[in-house]
Amino acid sequence: MLKVKFVPQNIELEVAEGENLLEAARKAEIFIDAPCNGNSVCGKCKVKIVDGKVHTEKSRHIKDDECNEGYVLACCSKVTEDIIVEIPSNAGSAMHGMKIEDLSGEREQLIFEKAKSQALENGMEFKTYVRKDYIELDPPTLDDNISDFERIKRHLRTNLGYNQVFCRLPLLRKIPPILREANFKVTITHIPRGEGKTTIIRMEVGDSTNKLYGIALDIGTTSVAACLVNLQEGKLVAKASSGNAQIKYGADVINRIMYSTKRNGLEDLNNAIIKETINPLLDKMYRDSGIGRDDVVSFIAAGNTTMSHLFLGIYPDYLRMEPYIPAFVKAPFIKASELGININSETFIYLVPSVASYVGGDITAGVLSSGLWNSTENILFIDLGTNGEIVFGNREFLMTCACSAGPAFEGGEISCGMRAAGGAVEGIRINKENYEPAISVIGNEKPLGICGSGIIDLICELMLAGIIDRRGKLVKGLNTSRVRFDEHGIGEYVLVFKEHYGLEKDITITEVDIDNFIRAKGAIYSGLTTLLNSLGMDFTMIDKIYIAGGIGNSLDIENSIKIGMLPDIEREKISYIGNSSLMGCYLTLMSEDARHKLEDVGNQMTYVELSVEPAYMDEFVSACFLPHTDIEKFPTVKEILG
The missing domain is CATH 3.10.20.880 (Ubiquitin-like (UB roll))
Structure with a gap:
């Protein structure tokens, strides 16, 4: 057996010769961000070998100077002797300090009150079933x-x-x-x-009729948000949010499904969401409010279909294989004691019903809270998270689909990408004269990387400044040190020079990153187009667009249109509706009428499988351009670009 010591955690364990270093870190409960789940694609599991050597594969993510300093990708490295491994100081940023949508801000409170008012106007009685x-x-x-x-x-x-x-x-x-x-x-x-x-x-x-509480919970692929609610008054008593601890097993649902097939993989994923994520959030809210766990007697949760399976510990592998069949869409009521959730052990867990393998209960809850199901207008609902889900319709019909956008909107598959946490660049403007950027950083901290909203801004600004062309390729010959090319001719733009902030490396965006993001935004736009075309409709027939999901809070609508992610329609038709999944869970928690309507909504939605739609791939290829191969679809952008 060989010894592996992780610093600065000072945790040591014994492993067999040839053990994968990423797996060793997981056994030691050391968090290393691995969005691609160890497939050598993302380059995020970078660690430094400070003593000893490992057998490692050469990777484009490790530059020569980093290699000389001892940096390796944990997923590509095998332990061959006793070693000491240094974990980068920002390795935990994927989990901790994330900027997650909640209900505390003035904007969010207005959205929250609107959802409540809408429910009351639609005849729902606020009366909990407990x-x-x-x-x-x-x-x-x-x-x-x-x-x-x-x-x-x-x-x-x-x-x-x-x-x-x-x-x-x-x-x-x-x-x-x-x-x-x-x-x-x-x-x-x-x-x-x-x-x-x-x-x-x-x-x-005695008389404790004044103590009646429930939990509303949104289980996102990237983040988890919860509210502790006084069921008699409908008031939020406490709230908490964090990253989903399953992140260490992959950034997206496919990588987590793959991990679940490994030995103890399903158990690891179930423990990560319940023991490492949900229970700590509940405990924090109990501490903040002074309320005991036994006082919580109602629990409503929503997540995408994969998250729902992993939450219940149900094998999810058939979700990713044609014909994409979930084990369930509507789960039975389950006792909290069966899952080990830190609430009253006799409490029933209600999991919001899913629609299909890639349209989950989070979308059902979102449609409920948005009021889309009872609207006379044609409304397009877009959830922009780790996955991209779309619903289109009104009170007469509801059509839905899921786009394989991947984790780019959460900073995945981007070399300097990160999730929306302290230190993430979330807003960017570039001077068109000298190509110099001005950035805004979450928490006004030292920049560490770029989150989804920042990437949208950056690509848009690079295009408008003439630094990249409409294919996303960097223009050569510009008079700036911020554009440079490697020995293979692959270009990158330097957003932040490491010397300015004392960083370990420059914060850049490469042509590979831009290409990855263009594919992600292309998946969203082509999904919207295909869904509408399946009904014989187009964007001129849309009355409103609702944007939900974590990225929406900081999303620049104008820039999203300019890069071709959203359609070029009247801007006043587009609005952000907050964490609609959490809102839907709250409404369901407070109203039996809402729960019945929620199930009706799930049954009413017709799922369109984009992969079998003949026109989808053509639409996708056309959308993988800035803003689109057909510039006539974006008249306002055409005018700007000349």
Whole structure:
């Protein structure tokens, strides 16, 4: 056995000779960003060997000077002797300090209130399915000596009209001591089910009818956001968000599905989302609010179809193989104790129904909160995250599809890309005279990389300044040190010189990066076009476009149109609607009507599989240009470019 020591964590473990270094880090619970899941594609798992040697493969992601300093890609390296490995200081930025959409800002609160108002206008009653009742029972006597549970059932039948009352064994065990401690004056938390039926899930001493809480949770591929809600008042008590710990097993759903097929892979992914992500978020909200986990008696979660499978620990591999069949689209109610979630163990988990393999419950919840399902206007709903999902329709019809945009919008597949965390460049302007950039950085921190919104700005500004052509290729012969070419003739633009901020390397965007992003934006635009064409419609027939997803908060709509990601239509038709998945979960948490409508919405959506649409590939190829091969589709951009 060989020894591997990771610094600065000072964690050491023994591995077999030939062990992959990335896998060794995972065993040691050392976070190394690996968006491509160790396929040698992204170049993000860069580490430094400070003592000893490894057998490593040469990679275009490791420059000669970095190689001389001991840098290797962990995924391409095998342990052949005792080594000490230095993990870069910014390696954890993929997980920690992420700029994630929540409901705290003024803009988000307005979106939140609009969603609530819209639900009320559409006739939804805000009344949660969980009930709390304070009851005073007659203590047992020799003359009235029925069992404790029968005594409870008798009271509920006589006073509340429930003819059938149920509870599970864990609660039944608690009933005798609680009743006697409370002198038979208790509060029951129960869930009515059908005519005259209810299930008791909790019993407390005395009157605690004012303590009724639920969790709304959005399980994103990249990030997870949660709200703790007072179910009686509908108020947000606390909120929390973080990166999805599954990131260490790949940035996108395909890489995670592939990882799930490995030994213990599915268990690793399930633990990552529940034990390493969701439970810490819940614990943080409990600390912030002073509320106990047993007070949480309702839980609504939404995620894409892959995330839903991994959340429940269900093998997802058939999602990626034709004919792309999920194990389920509507999951049964599940007890929190079955998943190990840190809420009242008797609480039922409700997972928002999916539509198809690549259109999940997050989209169903988003359509619910957007009001699209009851609109008389033609609305295009676009969720821009790690995956790109689209819904088009109104109260008469709902069509949906998913675009294989990949992780570029989250900074994946981009050499200096990163997720929206502190230090990410999120806004860029370039002086057209001297080609010098002005940048805005999340948190006003030292720049570390470029996030999705920054990449859109950068590509747009490079095009407008004449630094790249419409194919995305850098123009040679410009009078600037910011454009340079390597020995293979591949160009790059230097956004930040390392000397200006004391960085380990320059922050650049290469022609390969630009090409990757053009394909991602092309997937979105061609998906929009194909979906509309399948209905015999075009962009002139759209009344509104709603943008949802993490990138939308910082998205420059104008620049998104100029690079050809969004259609060239009236800008006032386009608006950002926040974390629509989390909003939909909140509405479902607060309203039984919303839950029923949510399921109706899922059933109403017709899924279009783009890969079998004859025109899709032609549309995609045409969209892989700036802004498009047919400039007439972008008249305002044509005017700017001359």
